[in-house]
Amino acid sequence: TKWVYTFGDGAAEGQAGDKNLLGGKGANLAEMCRLGLPVPPGFTITTEACNWFYANGRAYPEALSAEVSLALDHIAGLTGRKLGDPVRLLLVSVRSGARASMPGMMDTVLNLGLNDRTVEVLAADSGDARFAYDSYRRFIQMFSNVVLGVDHEVFEEILEDEKAQRGFELDTELSADDWRAVIGLYKAKVEEELGNPFPQDPQEQLWGAIGAVFSSWMNARAVTYRRLHDIPEGWGTAVNIQAMVFGNMGDTSATGVAFTRNPSTGQRALYGEFLVNAQGEDVVAGIRTPQNITEAARIDAGSDRPSLEKIMPEAFASFVEISDRLEKHYRDMQDLEFTIERGKLWMLQTRSGKRTAKAALKMAVDMAAEGLISREEAVGRIDPASLDQLLHPTIDPKAPRDIVAVGLPASPGAATGEIVFSSHDAEEMKALGKKVILVRIETSPEDIHGMHAAEGILTTRGGMTSHAAVVARGMGKPCVSGAGSLRVDYRSGTLMAMGSTFRKGDVITIDGSNGQVLKGAVPMLQPELSGDFAAVMEWADAIRRMNVRTNAETPADARMARSFGAEGIGLCRTEHMFFDGERIVAMREMILADTEQGRRSALDKLLPMQRSDFVELFEIMAGLPVTIRLLDPPLHEFLPKSDEEIEEVAAVMAVSADKLRQRTEALHEFNPMLGHRGCRLAISYPEIAEMQARAIFEAAVEAGRRTGKPVVPEVMVPLVGLKKELDFVKARIDAVAAAVMKESGETIDYLTGTMIELPRAAVRAHVIAETAEFFSFGTNDLTQTAFGISRDDAASFLETYRQKGIVDQDPFVSLDLDGVGELVKLAAEKGRATRPGIKLGICGEHGGDPASIRFCEQVGLDYVSCSPYRVPIARLAAAQAAV
Ligand code: ADP
Numbered sequence: 001t002k003w004v005y006t007f008g009d010g011a012a013e014g015q016a017g018d019k020n021l022l023g024g025k026g027a028n029l030a031e032m033c034r035l036g037l038p039v040p041p042g043f044t045i046t047t048e049a050c051n052w053f054y055a056n057g058r059a060y061p062e063a064l065s066a067e068v069s070l071a072l073d074h075i076a077g078l079t080g081r082k083l084g085d086p087v088r089l090l091l092v093s094v095r096s097g098a099r100a101s102m103p104g105m106m107d108t109v110l111n112l113g114l115n116d117r118t119v120e121v122l123a124a125d126s127g128d129a130r131f132a133y134d135s136y137r138r139f140i141q142m143f144s145n146v147v148l149g150v151d152h153e154v155f156e157e158i159l160e161d162e163k164a165q166r167g168f169e170l171d172t173e174l175s176a177d178d179w180r181a182v183i184g185l186y187k188a189k190v191e192e193e194l195g196n197p198f199p200q201d202p203q204e205q206l207w208g209a210i211g212a213v214f215s216s217w218m219n220a221r222a223v224t225y226r227r228l229h230d231i232p233e234g235w236g237t238a239v240n241i242q243a244m245v246f247g248n249m250g251d252t253s254a255t256g257v258a259f260t261r262n263p264s265t266g267q268r269a270l271y272g273e274f275l276v277n278a279q280g281e282d283v284v285a286g287i288r289t290p291q292n293i294t295e296a297a298r299i300d301a302g303s304d305r306p307s308l309e310k311i312m313p314e315a316f317a318s319f320v321e322i323s324d325r326l327e328k329h330y331r332d333m334q335d336l337e338f339t340i341e342r343g344k345l346w347m348l349q350t351r352s353g354k355r356t357a358k359a360a361l362k363m364a365v366d367m368a369a370e371g372l373i374s375r376e377e378a379v380g381r382i383d384p385a386s387l388d389q390l391l392h393p394t395i396d397p398k399a400p401r402d403i404v405a406v407g408l409p410a411s412p413g414a415a416t417g418e419i420v421f422s423s424h425d426a427e428e429m430k431a432l433g434k435k436v437i438l439v440r441i442e443t444s445p446e447d448i449h450g451m452h453a454a455e456g457i458l459t460t461r462g463g464m465t466s467h468a469a470v471v472a473r474g475m476g477k478p479c480v481s482g483a484g485s486l487r488v489d490y491r492s493g494t495l496m497a498m499g500s501t502f503r504k505g506d507v508i509t510i511d512g513s514n515g516q517v518l519k520g521a522v523p524m525l526q527p528e529l530s531g532d533f534a535a536v537m538e539w540a541d542a543i544r545r546m547n548v549r550t551n552a553e554t555p556a557d558a559r560m561a562r563s564f565g566a567e568g569i570g571l572c573r574t575e576h577m578f579f580d581g582e583r584i585v586a587m588r589e590m591i592l593a594d595t596e597q598g599r600r601s602a603l604d605k606l607l608p609m610q611r612s613d614f615v616e617l618f619e620i621m622a623g624l625p626v627t628i629r630l631l632d633p634p635l636h637e638f639l640p641k642s643d644e645e646i647e648e649v650a651a652v653m654a655v656s657a658d659k660l661r662q663r664t665e666a667l668h669e670f671n672p673m674l675g676h677r678g679c680r681l682a683i684s685y686p687e688i689a690e691m692q693a694r695a696i697f698e699a700a701v702e703a704g705r706r707t708g709k710p711v712v713p714e715v716m717v718p719l720v721g722l723k724k725e726l727d728f729v730k731a732r733i734d735a736v737a738a739a740v741m742k743e744s745g746e747t748i749d750y751l752t753g754t755m756i757e758l759p760r761a762a763v764r765a766h767v768i769a770e771t772a773e774f775f776s777f778g779t780n781d782l783t784q785t786a787f788g789i790s791r792d793d794a795a796s797f798l799e800t801y802r803q804k805g806i807v808d809q810d811p812f813v814s815l816d817l818d819g820v821g822e823l824v825k826l827a828a829e830k831g832r833a834t835r836p837g838i839k840l841g842i843c844g845e846h847g848g849d850p851a852s853i854r855f856c857e858q859v860g861l862d863y864v865s866c867s868p869y870r871v872p873i874a875r876l877a878a879a880q881a882a883v
């Protein structure tokens with residue numbers, strides 16, 4: 001096996017297609033070299049070496065050290081520089097890089113190779129002692145933190161003290177001698193903490209850093225990130241070792257990050273930030289607030305600090321040219337890292353940039369119009385799950401705004417919540433069911449948990465590419481960053497803004513689309529599909545094969561789903577219709593009646609209410625298919641619980657409260673999920689199913705007359721395991737249908753079918769299909785019954801399962817393809833064998849999950865049905881699955 005791939009000076013052993021082996025960073029560094037771009041030479045140790053490392057008790061493959069030596073010779077051949085050399089000194093960065101980018105999750109060490117001796121070489125070579133010592137102290141800090149495990153705050157404290165003593169504000173004010181003093185204190189501190197001096201041998205440093213990058217694959221931050229983004233542990237990370245270039249060599253040097261288009265809006269204009277006389281992560285870490293790259297962006301932002309375009313016009317011009325080239329080459333928006341060393345531009349990274357959903361849509365539509373990509377590719381470019389962001393509310397433009405500060409519009413959408421100042425508090429409050437805004441000076445990877453728990457994130461420091469901004473955009477959470485006029489005091493737990501003071505628990509609103517921070521809660525507007533969104537949806541609709549329906553029972557949901565493009569209702573859960581006001585009383589009366597007669601008289605009260613529900617739904621759906629599920633949950637869910645409720649029902653029924661209590665107890669079940677529910681109810685109490693069927697058919701006649709569009713209801717019998725169960729219920733339904741047709745003198749086309757939600761039903765689907773005219777896969781229950789777990793109780797141990805690597809994903813979120821999926825596939829095949837053309841759909845939560853939708857396409861289902869807000873996601877995912 002070859003463990004090391006070199007790159008540099010117009011050539012490389014790897015290329016962009018080698019992401020699995022070289023990681024995204026390594027593969028793209030190689031590709032940029034092949035394109036002849038200025039990239040400091042280096043080499044990549046493969047992800048296979050990382051996997052070998054973990055498979056062998058954190059040891060290295062034997063051949064690795066020789067390959068690394070040769071690769072260092074390769075750098076020496078191109079630069080004339082060597083690690084530890086007394087004249088032509090080589091310093092390197094050691095950078096992690098997995099297949100998928102994991103921003104800020106992994107650790108990087110810069111300036112490796114510096115020690116008490118080589119720092120003098122660097123000073124002499126560069127003619128700049130301040131620069132040399134600045135680089136050395138950065139190295140000690142990073143190496144000690146990443147490789148030796150020393151908390152970086154101990155260094156911050158030393159530096160803050162030294163600056164305070166000298167009356168300095170900025171790091172750049174420190175002279176060579178000041179840095180020398182800081183370095184002395186740093187080294188003493190490391191020795192105090194570890195009992196060993198800071199390592200001086202460059203080889204020891206190098207291998208320490210390689211081991212640390214491999215080890216960082218398993219650090220808590222990385223593990224959390226992988227879990228949140230479904231990145232398999234088995235991918236491993238590559239290590240990139242690359243000759244250093246220096247953005248901290250004085251005022252003709254700089255470092256920056258940029259996007260070839262605006263990652264927030266999608267606007268076609270180079271967008272980025274830089275810092276003069278700075279290195280590496282200074283921009284991202286938000287240590288100083290960075291400057292705009294282009295004049296246009298500077299003017300837009302109203303900044304009085306000069307742009308790169310202005311102060312380094314030549315480096316800027318070559319950067320513009322290179323970014324154009326990279327965007328055309330990769331045919332996608334690129335996220336770039338660069339450094340300018342004494343006026344010379346170096347490229348350090350390119351990758352397809354993360355973007356907001358809004359920007360993704362605009363870029364896809366623009367790039368299709370520019371001819372850069374096809375419409376199909378444009379549809380493929382949008383992450384369906386990300387559309388969720390656009391389906392979030394925005395602040396009503398007519399609402400009064402009490403603006404207390406304005407920061408950067410780091411991630412769009414608006415959010416209201418109570419202030420918390422720590423990630424810990426964010427999680428705790430969220431667990432109590434509160435909505436919170438996480439307010440921090442800046443965020444770090446340790447805050448991922450809190451950011452997840454929060455509705456939105458507000459920081460007082462850092463730019464559009466700060467940690468908070470990048471991570472929030474990735475999560476689709478509103479974020480305002482760098483709101484510099486705010487003062488956060490963690491100790492006293494206060495946020496000061498223009499004279500007013502906010503405390504933990506006070507409500508604020510942030511608008512991530514314009515950077516505003518507002519006092520209190522503000523009215524929000526619901527999202528609409530228009531512009532780029534509508535265009536992409538239209539293209540998606542032209543591509544997809546499956547229909548997309550919605551799960552809805554209220555008129556409001558049904559209307560919303562229609563406006564999002566739903567093509568019918570795949571699941572109308574009738575039980576939800578019985579909880580309102582007088583209905584629940586009639587329902588309880590029905591359940592608690594001892595006799596069929598008693599039940600029928602209560603059902604008579606429910607019939608007109610139920611009928612009017614259906615008329616409204618049918619009208620909204622105007623001829624589109626509507627699947628109505630007969631009553632499903634165990635009856636005890638409707639029972640009165642408090643004494644008051646019991647007395648109310650007792651009065652209506654004219655029986656004693658005690659008698660009712662007895663009946664209530666009699667209905668108690670130990671495992672209601674596996675109890676008296678679904679079609680079992682219809683078999684015990686056929687009059688319930690008959691009432692529902694009558695309501696459906698009468699409503700179909702009425703709505704058909706009103707809209708002029710015939711309604712074809714699909715009556716769905718839940719929890720069938722035996723064909724005879726379905727036969728029994730279907731006979732009642734058919735009898736009611738015949739009666740209603742006779743009474744109304746109209747013919748009603750309807751289908752009777754069942755949910756497939758028991759393994760037995762899946763296995764016997766060929767027999768059940770003799771009666772069933774359609775199947776709808778109820779994958780929530782099918783997952784419960786296939787695994788033998790209850791959704792309500794599984795959360796605790798499923799989390800443990802995930803942590804221990806037993807399952808990758810929550811099977812209630814993404815369909816378990818191997819098990820539950822296999823049952824779906826089997827039932828679909830068996831159903832079709834008996835009844836070719838049997839209508840097949842899915843109505844579990846999975847109907848809105850893109851990975852599950854892909855599976856539904858493969859199995860050849862006719863439609864997926866999901867909650868209204870997920871309809872656009874499903875439309876897009878169905879299109880992507882069809883390609
Ligand atoms: P991340 O994946 O967190 O962005 P990187 O490996 O890209 O980590 O490096 C962190 C920072 O250090 C980036 O700003 C990068 O541009 C900079 N950097 C990495 N290698 C070099 C190098 N050889 N010379 C100068 N700067 C570097």
Ligand code: MG
Binds near residue numbers: 104106108
């Ligand atoms: Mg990093």
Ligand code: MG
Binds near residue numbers: 337349
């Ligand atoms: Mg980077």
